[in-house]
Amino acid sequence: MTTDGLVLVVGSGIRAYREYLLASAAQRRPVWLLDAVEPTWQHDYAQGATVVELLDPKRLLPDQDLLVKTAVDLAAEHRIEGVFTYDETLVVTTAHIAEALGLRGLGVSGAEHCRNKQYTRERLTAAGILQPRFSYVTTDADARAAADEFGYPVVFKPRGMGASIGVVFVGGPGEVADAFAMSDLSSHGGNPLYQGGVLVEEYLTGPEISVDGATFDGEYRPFFVGRKRLGPEPYFEEVGHVVSADDPLLTDPGLVDMLAAAHRALGIRDGVTHTEVKLTDRGPAIVEVNGRLGGDLIPYLGRLATGIDPAHVAVDIATGVRPTLEPTLRRSVGIRFSYPEHDGRVLGVTLPAARPGLLEAAAMVQPGAELRLPPEGYLSRYAYVICAADTAEGCEAALDAASAGTAVTLEAL
The missing domain is CATH 3.30.1490.20 (ATP-grasp fold, A domain)
Incomplete structure (x- = not known):
């Protein structure tokens, strides 16, 4: 038996959206990966990997028994100190692994109350928490x-x-x-x-936000607030986000108390969550609570805006260390995704030239990719830009300017 103090990461995710989390987790503690495919880019970060079905290939059900057995077998050979996932489909399975190994986590019931939106609604209704x-x-x-x-x-x-x-x-x-x-x-x-x-x-009216928060020993605290930009109705695709280190909602008593009560109602013990909230004229109302860090690179924006590393927070909680949630940077950082005006096959993508405030710009598709807008397809993004400024308003202006410099050339499908 080795004594290497590993953290299991269940599922590595899509590289464009999740590599930064795996890289930061590996900086915090040695990582062992449970994944469905042989590692490629993941080799740069993982001490080792076990290839195992994450989803039953015939039924698409999380193969909890197989994954739990695999984790237990690993624990007989290595010292496993924590386990977490940033993959929505693996939240419940990861909770089963944590319980089998006696490690911290959301708890199986807490994970299920997040994963199934019907359960979320029922629990929050019983607790009297504002929601639709x-x-x-x-x-x-x-x-x-x-x-x-x-x-x-x-x-x-x-x-x-x-x-x-x-x-x-x-x-x-x-x-x-x-x-x-x-x-x-x-x-x-x-x-x-x-x-x-x-x-x-x-249907709730009002601005929509997201809140990445940490629960440790049952105590909830938010650490990033993202201000959302939604796509055109009738769909609700998220086309942009801005995270500000000095967002007043981080210390708003009504919002923070409501979020803490919601996490207690859902039975969440230890872990990170991503909660979506509408700011209505009746007060903040919960859209949903997800038992993992946010997607769309929101945690990455938070790290760039505040200096708080979300992967470090997740690893610390999983290994029983109270996370540090004090910002070391104070600015606003945002992302804007570019979508085509119509369905088509990608011939090429144009990115903006360097300009003040632009931190990153990247194509998200290769020539030959097919982009289909809802309801035929989802997340049909061809590029993104990330910008920073001293204020949220300045960040939005920089995003507008940088996005205007992106373009895609399509041929009809």
Whole structure:
């Protein structure tokens, strides 16, 4: 038996969106990777890797028994000090691993209460926490009845998808049948435990934010607030985010107290979460709570804006160390994703020239890639820009200017 003090990372994710997290985790503690494919770029960061099915190839179910057994076998050969994931589909499985090894984590029930949006709604309703009125339905007739009761507009969404996949704005009764069919169909692209049926939710008005927070020994604290920019209705794709180190919402008592109460209601013990919130005229209302760090490079923006490393926070909590959440930088950093105006096959991508405030610009597709806009496709981004400024307003202006310098050349599909 070795005594190398490893942290298990379950699933490495898509390189463009998650490499920075794996790299930072490896700086904090030695990392061993559980992944479905042989490592390539991951070799730069992992001490070792075990290739194992993360999802059952026949049923697309997380193969918890196999993954837990693999982790237990590894623990017989190495000293495992923590386990975490930043992959939405593996949150529950990772919680099972943590419990089997006696390690800190969200807890299986806490992970399930986050992963299944129906469970989230039920738990938060019982706790009296502000959120949309909702109903889980399995037919378009029941969807119509729920929508009529709540009053239009409403939102349809699957129970267990991420990245706003299958989330639809429904403006009136005539849109219900098509919206239900699209949202229900979208649910069949993920875990069968959450397939079929649709959550009908009251539409909340107001700006939307995201909050990455840490729970340690049951104590919740936010450390990044992201201000979102959403794409055109009827869909809810996120096309940009800005994180400011001095965002006043980080210390807003109403928001922070509500988030802490929500995490207690969901039974979250230890770990990082990404909570989406609408700032309504009735107060902050929870859209959803995800049992992992945010996507869309939001945690990366937070690191650039505040100096707080989100992977260090996740590793520290997983290994029983109270995380340091005090900023060492104070600026605003944002990202803007570029989408095509219509479906097409990529011939080439143009990026902006260097300019004040522009930190990064990158193409997200290669020539030959097919881009399809919702509802035929999702996350059809061809490029992104990241900008920094002293203020959020200055950051948005820099993002506008840099985005204007991006372009894509397409041929018809």
